Amino acid sequence: MKYSMKWDEWLAESRIGPFPAAIVMVAAYLALQTVILSILATWAGTGVGVDDAEQLIYLPYLWAGYGGSQPPLYTWINWLAAQLFGTNIFTLKLVKYSVLFLAACSVFAAMRRFGYTKATAAAAMLGLFTIPQIAWESQRALSHSVAVVGFCALLLLAMANLIERRSVIAYALFGLATAAAILAKYNDVFLVLALVAAVLSLRELRGAILDPKFAISVAVAILVLAPTTYWSLMHPADLLARGEKFGIDLQQRRMTAAATGAGKFIMATFNFAVLPVLVSALAFALTGFRFSERHPKAPTREVLLWRTLALGLAMLATLVLATGVTEVKARWLVPVLVILPLAMAAYMERLSPRGRDA
Structure with a gap:
């Protein structure tokens, strides 16, 4: 245990260069994953999965939008990488792991910008890898869901920067990050709405949104989104190509559909959150933490994370119940639940000294 604590302290506090x-x-x-998986895929002749195969089809083209109901940002990044490294499996792996690295760095920087210690920032960043959709699914098969993780984390960093500085550049960057998140995956709009609503709900922070300069964020986001929005309006069939995956049956009774959707939503949330929560519970248990003790009140920065999480889940649940969706997959909740490891790390810091050990 002592050796582990020394390693943890080095990992959290030290620098390499x-x-x-x-x-x-x-x-x-x-980096190791990028190299090893590229070599294995080539050597074993396994090729690529469905998501990566779709990317290979679109790689020669730089368009404002693509088929399959998917936004274009991830394909744009692959297109750019292909200009440098060619159209091959290595390019696909390089992009995927670069976007995951963007997520890790953004989470670390956002937590530091919110005023948390290096240890808490490191715990939040490494906590991303307790999420099955990141630790396994995103590396095994997914494409655009990887972009969700990267650009939602970048959006959170942009908000943290905006709250701290409130400069013209900060507002412009937040607008750019908002557009990037939505162009990464359309359901990222739920994180945008939840994050803005959470800030507005906190007296200490709402001035960042009510500031007239917030119009800069809105203008930048609209400008960047305009080409893809126009393309989507001109190609509605491509935009709605995979609508059947939500399992909406207009012949099904409304109450039956709502009950089915609610059950699937609860299970998807459980499947997403169970491992991060269990890992955190184990960490608390190993440090001998007692929840019965009196603890300090949560600071605004922590409340922001939990409130964003709660509002985002509430919006998604409302959408499921209102639209008759009967199929909900855990990866569709990534834009909101990616906040969970960050909130838990913030909670641990507040419960020092045992919480910090956890």
Whole structure:
């Protein structure tokens, strides 16, 4: 246990050259995955999965939108990488793990910008890898869902920067991050709405949104989204191509559909959150933490994370019940539940000293 604590302290507090040790460790892991999986896929002749195959089809083209109901940002990034490294499996892996590295760095930087310690920022960043959809599914098969993780984390960093600085550049960057998140996956709009609503609900922070300069964010987001929005309006069949995956049956009774959708939503949330929660509970248990003790009130920065999480889940649940959706997959909740490891790390810091050990 003592050895583990020393390793944890080094990982959280030390630097390797100019970079935090935790960032370097994640970079090394992702670089290793990029190389090893590219070699294995080529050597074993396994090729690529459905999602990566779709990317290979679109790689020669730089369009404002693509078929399959998917937004274009991830394909744009693959197109750019292909200009440098060619159209091959290595390019696909490089993009995927670079976007995951963007997520890790953005989470670390956002937590530091919110005023948390290096240890808490490292715990939040590494906590991303307790999420099955990130630790396994995103590396095994997914494409656009990887972009969700990367650009939702970047959106959170942009908001943290906006709250701290409130400069013209900060507002412009938040607008750009908002557009990037939506162009990564359309359901990222739920994180945008939940994050803005959470900030507005907190007296200490709402001035950042009520500031007239917030119009800059809105204008930048609209400008960046305009080409793809126009393309989508001109190609409605492509935009709605995979609508059947939501399991909406107009012949089904409304109450029956709502009950089915609610059950699937609860199960998807459970499947997403169970591992991060169990890992955190184990960490608390190993440090001998007692929840019965009196603890400090949550600071605004922590409330923001929990409130964003709660509002986002409430919006998604309302949509499921209102539209008759009967199929909900855990990965569709990534834009909101990606906040969970960050909120739990913030909670741990507040419950020092045992919480910090956890």
